[in-house]
Amino acid sequence: MRLSPDDMVFWQQGFFKLNGTIVFTWGLMLVLAIGAMLITRNLSTELHRSRWQNLLEIIVTGIEQQIEDVGLRPARKYIGFLGTLFLFVALASLFTIVPGYEPPTGSLSTTAALALCVWVIVPLYGIREQGLGGYLKSYLEPTAIMLPFNIISELSRTLALAVRLFGNMMSGALILAILLSVTPFIFPVVMSALGLLTGMVQAYIFSILATVYIAAATRVTGPRSEPRPVPSA
Amino acid sequence: MLIDWFTVGAQALNFLILVWLLKRFLYRPILGAIDAREKRIAAELADADARKAEAEREREEFRRKNEQFDQQRTDRMKMAIIEVGVERQRLLDEARKAADGMRAKRQEALLSEAHNLNQAISRQAQQEVFSVARMALKDLAAANVDERISEVFIDRLLEMDSGSKERLGKALETTPDPALVRSAFDLPAEHRAAIEKALHDIFSIDVRVRFVVAPELVGGIELIANGQKLAWSIADYLTSLESQVDGLLAERGEVKTQTTLKHGSTSIAKTEGLNPKITEPSKLDRKGE
Numbered sequence: 001m002r003l004s005p006d007d008m009v010f011w012q013q014g015f016f017k018l019n020g021t022i023v024f025t026w027g028l029m030l031v032l033a034i035g036a037m038l039i040t041r042n043l044s045t046e047l048h049r050s051r052w053q054n055l056l057e058i059i060v061t062g063i064e065q066q067i068e069d070v071g072l073r074p075a076r077k078y079i080g081f082l083g084t085l086f087l088f089v090a091l092a093s094l095f096t097i098v099p100g101y102e103p104p105t106g107s108l109s110t111t112a113a114l115a116l117c118v119w120v121i122v123p124l125y126g127i128r129e130q131g132l133g134g135y136l137k138s139y140l141e142p143t144a145i146m147l148p149f150n151i152i153s154e155l156s157r158t159l160a161l162a163v164r165l166f167g168n169m170m171s172g173a174l175i176l177a178i179l180l181s182v183t184p185f186i187f188p189v190v191m192s193a194l195g196l197l198t199g200m201v202q203a204y205i206f207s208i209l210a211t212v213y214i215a216a217a218t219r220v221t222g223p224r225s226e227p228r229p230v231p232s233a
Numbered sequence: 234m235l236i237d238w239f240t241v242g243a244q245a246l247n248f249l250i251l252v253w254l255l256k257r258f259l260y261r262p263i264l265g266a267i268d269a270r271e272k273r274i275a276a277e278l279a280d281a282d283a284r285k286a287e288a289e290r291e292r293e294e295f296r297r298k299n300e301q302f303d304q305q306r307t308d309r310m311k312m313a314i315i316e317v318g319v320e321r322q323r324l325l326d327e328a329r330k331a332a333d334g335m336r337a338k339r340q341e342a343l344l345s346e347a348h349n350l351n352q353a354i355s356r357q358a359q360q361e362v363f364s365v366a367r368m369a370l371k372d373l374a375a376a377n378v379d380e381r382i383s384e385v386f387i388d389r390l391l392e393m394d395s396g397s398k399e400r401l402g403k404a405l406e407t408t409p410d411p412a413l414v415r416s417a418f419d420l421p422a423e424h425r426a427a428i429e430k431a432l433h434d435i436f437s438i439d440v441r442v443r444f445v446v447a448p449e450l451v452g453g454i455e456l457i458a459n460g461q462k463l464a465w466s467i468a469d470y471l472t473s474l475e476s477q478v479d480g481l482l483a484e485r486g487e488v489k490t491q492t493t494l495k496h497g498s499t500s501i502a503k504t505e506g507l508n509p510k511i512t513e514p515s516k517l518d519r520k521g522e
């Protein structure tokens with residue numbers, strides 16, 4: 001029994017290999033990229049537009065709104081990374097309805113890769129917004145004693161991100177596999193539907209946590225952190 | 234081992250490539266389209282606002298002009314009514330004045346015509362009467378009317394009362410000019426001598442006399458001296474006859490006017506009332522013929 005699509009190896013040459021995780025990821029990437037290309041090929045700036053364009057606009061503006069709600073402004077600066085994170089994870093679990101497909105997010109390697117990306121991008125955004133000194137100083141907040149705890153927190157949350165997503169996706173797939181062997185009818189469908197919901201929730205959690213981490217890292221301390229006055233209507 | 238580090242690296246790379254791809258093919262175009270639409274909608278809204286403001290302004294302007302127009306119309310109407318009233322009054326006055334003038338002229342003309350007609354009738358009547366009288370006198374007494382007139386005049390001189398005689402005598406005495414004897418016809422020499430003689434006999438003075446022919450006297454003779462006049466003429470009788478005829482005509486005219494008032498309008502009655510002096514003499518005239 002496979003715990004991860006990593007075990008589905010198609011080709012291997014020493015250190016390099018082509019496993020199910022990579023192949024399914026490529027498939028998802030192709031679907032996303034080609035779908036986006038096809039839909040955005042004839043975008044309408046008029047009031048009337050196609051259903052697909054409407055769908056993409058709803059998704060994009062929804063993501064943008066979520067980012068802004070967390071407190072990251074301007075959202076467009078972060079939507080590339082955070083939006084892709086959400087779309088990738090969501091689509092990976094959505095495709096579980098396709099027979100023979102295994103979500104790449106069910107592999108700890110993928111979730112670890114995504115968590116590592118978040119772990120790298122958070123300080124980058126933090127340094128860009130606050131400067132290197134400002135960002136490093138945030139590890140000494142509220143006191144210097146907190147430095148080791150802050151570092152541990154940074155590492156543990158990255159680990160938590162990876163393991164949470166992996167655990168949820170892997171468990172979903174595992175339960176489905178077990179149920180198929182026990183009761184091949186009805187129940188797997190219900191669990192599959194539940195798995196879709198779990199996948200969506202996990203995609204939301206993963207991306208919203210990444211957003212929160214970036215927001216925390218980019219929050220400028222001191223007088224500059226005062227909330228901007230809300231423009232009067 | 235759950236984690237395959239090659240796969241981790243490959244997935245991280247894949248993810249970054251996906252980020253780039255989606256940025257390039259999804260977010261940028263979609264957000265661009267949204268921005269363009271928002272800009273377009275904002276422009277349209279701004280345009281609509283501007284148009285609305287313009288419409289509001291034009292509506293206000295129109296309302297103001299409408300009110301102004303209404304006010305002007307009311308004012309002009311009032312002014313026009315006043316002007317029309319004034320003009321109407323003026324025209325009425327003018328017309329009334331013109332009508333009065335015309336009526337006065339017409340009345341005057343009618344009066345004048347009636348007067349002329351009356352005169353013509355009376356002259357004609359006098360002449361006719363005189364002619365008839367003369368013919369009758371001629372036939373009856375075989376005497377000339379002129380002669381008879383002279384005789385009658387002399388008789389009147391002689392029959393004068395003492396007061397009149399005294400006044401006339403004084404006048405004849407004091408007058409520097411010769412006494413004037415006017416007659417409707419040219420007196421023959423013997424009649425002139427008879428009159429001079431009669432004067433001489435009555436007043437016992439030499440009276441210088443100048444004889445003048447005055448056809449308007451209609452068969453009469455008159456003596457004028459220093460403001461005193463002694464006259465006898467058929468015209469007196471005719472005048473009396475004329476006044477009687479006029480009285481009769483006036484009476485008939487009044488009767489006719491009253492009858493018309495009962496049956497017709499005032500204007501006709503007035504016209505009819507003016508007519509009798511014209512119509513009746515013409516009837517008389519026809520009768521005379």
